[in-house]
Amino acid sequence: MTSKEQKKLEKLQKLRHSMAHVMAGAVLKLMPEAKFAIGPAIENGFYYDFDLPRKLTNEDLATIESGMQDIIKDKVSFEKEILTRAEALEMFKDQPYKVELISELPEDEEISIFKMGDHFTDLCRGPHVEDTSRLNAQGFKLLSIAGAYWRGDEKRPMLQRIYATAFGDAKALKAHLEFLEEMEKRDHRRVGKELDLFSLQEEAGPGLVYWHPKGARMRVTIEDFWRKEHYKNGYEMVFTPHVGKSWLWETSGHLDFYKEGMYPNMVMDNVDYYAKPMNCPFHIMIYNNGKHSYKELPFRWAELGTVYRYERSGTLHGLLRVRGFTQDDAHLFCTPDQMQDEVSEVLRFSLSMLRAFGFKDIQAYLSTRPEKAVGEQSRWDAAQESLKKSIEAEGLEYQVDEGGGAFYGPKIDLKVKDAIGRSWQLSTIQFDFNEPERFNMTFVDKDGQEKRPYMIHRALLGSLERFYGVLIENYGGAFPVWLSPLQVKVIPVSDKFDDYAKEIEKNLRAADILVDSDLSDDRMNAKIRNAQNQKIPYMLVLGEKEMNEKTVSIRVRTGEQMNGLPLDEAIKLIQDKIKNREMP
Missing domain, CATH: 3.40.50.800 (Anticodon-binding domain)
Structure with missing residues (x-):
């Protein structure tokens, strides 16, 4: 992002943050008993969470919009004040969510409020516009009402969230609303129902996908193409179980750092088993089933492996966020000498596959070693350099996220732009210096010594479910002939x-x-x-x-x-x- 683009974004965020306060002021006028949570600017607008005496309606949104226009026309100033902790707690004593936020602030942190005349006062760091005359009364729109748990915790109160958007002028707002209308037409949940492609059935289990005959026909087309291309590119297929003993997940580390994201244990023969959230430990078990020489490597093993992860019900979203999904997984095991060629080839293959599905605008994101990481620095350096060289050799635009890698290895993420300009993260090429160590993976090198192989995770489409959702939204259901469930x-x-x-x-x-x-x-x-x-x-x-x-x-x-x-x-x-x- 250029400095000019950054300044434009900051100006827009300031406008939207100010609008969130204006909206809260209008809600307070409508419902003086309202309790206020948070109201940030977000990527395409802003929202505010409220604890209200009754459920909001669409008629209320019209009333709130009218109240916001009145505040904007009044040219009300935003005035910042610094308070002591005691003063802030006293001021917000009737606002439990604000009291909780104040109580969690570090002792040495400045506590500031912003007053918007007599309309609304909020605990806030800012920044805001100078006064409401800087806001456009015709440049905003309240979009929808949704439920949101306080702090995203299902055990905390359910609040009412008003989503909204705002721009500097009515023309920009109109363009954005037309974009939202196009998004709504392409929504994979809507199109999936209209074309009878899939369903999600809450009563039978949330976040679990039912592929209907036409959707299943498309899935078979995608899978057949996927397998054919993998065989052409030197991969072998493997199949692994859906469950494994707790030992497997203890060794991989998932029970230490990922247990909350796993399905609960099942007890069989007095032993704990878990549904797999990942395929990688199973592929490692296949590798460790025998001794390997450098002459055998590289191994490229691929699997359309169904995994199960516990996602909170509030985060589930059609096919894009589910609890059971099929990853188009592959794991590459290679020697240090083979690493550069393998990374270059897997990136080329990933790009080839994405382009085959019609995605031409692709950008790469390189994430490097974080402060806390496992694995030798030299191996990290070599891996990062191989990723960088591969991206540059393909002529891809890329951004570097310094220190943004996982603790176990650097990675490349590939994002595609769809037909209406939205970015979707699909492919990942991820080194892993953790699991080869935990599972004591070795190969015998030219010098007769046992050494650690490099292990590379690669999800090309991400998951079939999410990729299918992206395909639906990209094409709006009007698929290329080869993907159409009925041609x-x-x-x-x-x-x-x-x-x-x-x-x-x-x-x-x-x-x-x-x-x-x-x-x-x-x-x-x-x-x-x-x-x-x-x-x-x-x-x-x-x-x-x-x-x-x-x-x-x-x-x-x-x-x-x-x-x-x-x-x-x-x-x-x-x-x-x-x-x-x-x-x-």
């Missing part, structure tokens, strides 16, 4: 042509095209509309002329038409789109 809908204009439709369908299936026929009693226009609503790439419309001439008329999802095509030409057109992974 062709055959539409006879009346039942007189049903037999011809069945014949066409049979030929398309024989050509490995995903197809079915609409033989319902609906009128032709309704059949076409239904197929378009399902975002099917091609509709083959059949009538008297097509049957007599043994041709088909193609209506493309985009609205284009091609009439009177011989069937073999139509099949080749569709097969070429599938082969080249193109849009219709």
Whole structure:
């Protein structure tokens, strides 16, 4: 980010932080009994959490917006004051959330408040605009109401959160609201329901995904392509159990530092077992099943391994945050001499795969050694240098997060931009200096001595569930032909042509095209509309002329038409789109 962009962002955050106070003042006017939690500026706006005597409604949002406009027009100043701890506790004695925050402040930290006239006073570090005339009464919008646990703790009170956004002018606000509308249209939960791709069923277990036939068909397409490309790139497949004895997780360290993120133990034969939150210890067990020479390495082992992690119910979000998911995991075990080539190759492969799914705008993030870390400094230095060289060799834009790596190794994260400019973190290439030590992994080197291999974790798509959600939102459900769960809908204009439709369908299936026929009693226009609503790439419309001439008329999802095509030409057109992974 340039200094100019940074200043623009800081100015916008100051505006939004000020707007959060204005919103709190309007809420206080509506409900004088309100208890206030926190109200920060966030990436695309701001929010404030409230403990209120009743549930907010959409009508309340309109009233609050009107109250905010009144405060802005009053040109109210933001005035900072410094208080002693005793003064602050006295001032907020009727505000339990503020009292808790004050009590946790370090003894030597300055306690400041900001007064917004008689409208609202908040415990706050600032900064704020000089007065409310600097805010645009037509440049903000209250967006939604949500529940939020105090401090994110399910055992604490549930508060009401108002999400909002604000800009310096009405034009920028309008553009952002249009962007939000487009996001809503593409929301994978909405599109998934409309296209009948998947479901999440709370009564059967939150955060667990049910893949419906059409979604499952897409998943099979993704998995088949994934496996084929991995074999082409020198990987071998492995399969590992879903559960393991507690010994495994004690050795890996997960029971020490990740237990809260794991499913509870199961007891069998008086021994604790755990559902796996990671695949890596199982791959290490395969490695340690025998002795290895440097001549055998590198090993590249991949698995579509389903793992289970306990995510708090409040953090679950469609396919993007779930409790059971399938990681497209791979682990590379190599010698120091092989490390650079392996890192370069896995990065190239990752980019190739992401581009195959239509993601062209990709940025890399390099995270380096933190202050507390395991592993020899020399190995860290070599690993970090290999990651950096690989990124630069690919010509990728990248940012360095100094000290931002995990304690067990440096990493590269790859983020892609979708069709409407949002960034999604997908691939990770992560060194691990922890588990090879814990599991005493070795190989016999050229000098006959046992040495530690380098271990590299690699999740290319991240998880199938999250990646599928990203795909849905990127394409809005209008997928490239090769990914579409149904590629062709055959539409006879009346039942007189049903037999011809069945014949066409049979030929398309024989050509490995995903197809079915609409033989319902609906009128032709309704059949076409239904197929378009399902975002099917091609509709083959059949009538008297097509049957007599043994041709088909193609209506493309985009609205284009091609009439009177011989069937073999139509099949080749569709097969070429599938082969080249193109849009219709």
